[in-house]
Amino acid sequence: MVSRLKVNFNKSHVYGIGGECNVVREWSIPLGCEPPSLPFTYLGVPVGENMNQKSAWKPIIDKSKAKLLIWKSKTLSSGGQISLAKAVLGNLPTYYLSLFAAPIGVIHELEKIQRQFIWRGTENKSSIHWVSWEKITAPKQVGGMGLGSLRTLNLALLSKWLWKLKVDLSHLWACIITDLHKPGNNFNYCYAKKSLNGVWSNIVKSLTAMEKLGLSTREVMNLTNSNNSWILDFTENGDLSVALLRTRLDWATHPIPDGEFTWSNVVPKKVSCFVRRAKQNRITSLVALNKRGVPVNSITCGACQTNEETTNHLFIGCMMAKEVWSKVEQWCGVPYVIHDCTTVSEVLARDRKGRQWPKEKKIMDAIKYRTIWCLCQARNEWVFRDFRSQPAKIMDNIKSVLFTWIKHIINKRVLD
Numbered sequence: 001m002v003s004r005l006k007v008n009f010n011k012s013h014v015y016g017i018g019g020e021c022n023v024v025r026e027w028s029i030p031l032g033c034e035p036p037s038l039p040f041t042y043l044g045v046p047v048g049e050n051m052n053q054k055s056a057w058k059p060i061i062d063k064s065k066a067k068l069l070i071w072k073s074k075t076l077s078s079g080g081q082i083s084l085a086k087a088v089l090g091n092l093p094t095y096y097l098s099l100f101a102a103p104i105g106v107i108h109e110l111e112k113i114q115r116q117f118i119w120r121g122t123e124n125k126s127s128i129h130w131v132s133w134e135k136i137t138a139p140k141q142v143g144g145m146g147l148g149s150l151r152t153l154n155l156a157l158l159s160k161w162l163w164k165l166k167v168d169l170s171h172l173w174a175c176i177i178t179d180l181h182k183p184g185n186n187f188n189y190c191y192a193k194k195s196l197n198g199v200w201s202n203i204v205k206s207l208t209a210m211e212k213l214g215l216s217t218r219e220v221m222n223l224t225n226s227n228n229s230w231i232l233d234f235t236e237n238g239d240l241s242v243a244l245l246r247t248r249l250d251w252a253t254h255p256i257p258d259g260e261f262t263w264s265n266v267v268p269k270k271v272s273c274f275v276r277r278a279k280q281n282r283i284t285s286l287v288a289l290n291k292r293g294v295p296v297n298s299i300t301c302g303a304c305q306t307n308e309e310t311t312n313h314l315f316i317g318c319m320m321a322k323e324v325w326s327k328v329e330q331w332c333g334v335p336y337v338i339h340d341c342t343t344v345s346e347v348l349a350r351d352r353k354g355r356q357w358p359k360e361k362k363i364m365d366a367i368k369y370r371t372i373w374c375l376c377q378a379r380n381e382w383v384f385r386d387f388r389s390q391p392a393k394i395m396d397n398i399k400s401v402l403f404t405w406i407k408h409i410i411n412k413r414v415l416d
Helices: 021-031 054-067 078-089 104-119 133-137 150-167 172-181 184-188 199-212 242-253 269-279 286-291 311-317 319-332 344-349 358-384 391-409
Strands: 040-042 045-047
Touching: 054 078, 054 104, 078 104, 078 269, 104 133, 104 150, 150 172, 150 199, 150 242, 172 199, 269 344, 269 358, 311 319, 311 344, 311 358, 319 358, 319 391, 344 358, 358 391
Parallel strands: none
Antiparallel strands: 040 045
């Protein structure tokens, strides 16, 4: 009305705060508005809804299920599955998670959708879990796949309100919170009245939840003695960084490293995911399939017909693999790439610490990742198509694709 825009009263509602429903309904009749009812949604935020109940989060859960359909998972690589799961559930519920403390049941339901999508399972049928959920959600710095936990995302987003309250009390919402909860002399830390249950009370409880994860409150925010200002260990340009705080919380929930792994930005993500699985002995070798109850005709390596097909034998111990690695050594002029190595982990670590040039490390990582990937492709060809690739052919395949990976980080345009 103030802006002189025409109001569509048929689509409008009249709500009263602290008033009786009958009185508000009498006000709405002359205006031709629909009778008010709680809860309702305003600017995407549920008003009058008890967000501690799982039913209030049903719209977010339904949207997540619609986005992460199982048939989509079957058309994507492992790297694509993680990227899509992270993009959907890392952004779709962010608005809700930044305002409300999600119940544990909601977190479990959303992560269940993620697990079914990544593991390609269904409600009634599960699939083989080649990588545990803890390793999928763990940070990349500790050997995980970097998906992240929705619980830590929720805590990090809620902490931003605590930070805003401490650094600037001039906002209207900050004045209302201060007046309602009246912290008084206790304002050197975040405070909420026990008699007032609601959104702010749940936000303050997030500090207790972080302490249970092993993150001290003073590590999140602390009061300086010099100018009575608040400092934070997770700031960027003077403001709280949700990403840094979430990473720190993920570290707290995954304290035991699973071994260092280099996530190369030169190679496709699906290749990096596969090499990481190979390092942890989590690929579909014949021995691994037989161990998990999958019927196989034989667990003997199809290339050498002498040893059992394990992960390390497939990529290191097999005569076919050794011949391919020998050609790689001759081609790149780096001897002893797999000399005395018995595991994929040892091959990935070999000759890396001695190289000081960052681009040189990236190139060597790309060569190793590509070789492991091509050995797996050759193995699949002789298992599923009964076609045996010769080492020279595998080497040509390594070179052809490797050039497109690393040509943008080297000066010369031709690889010999």
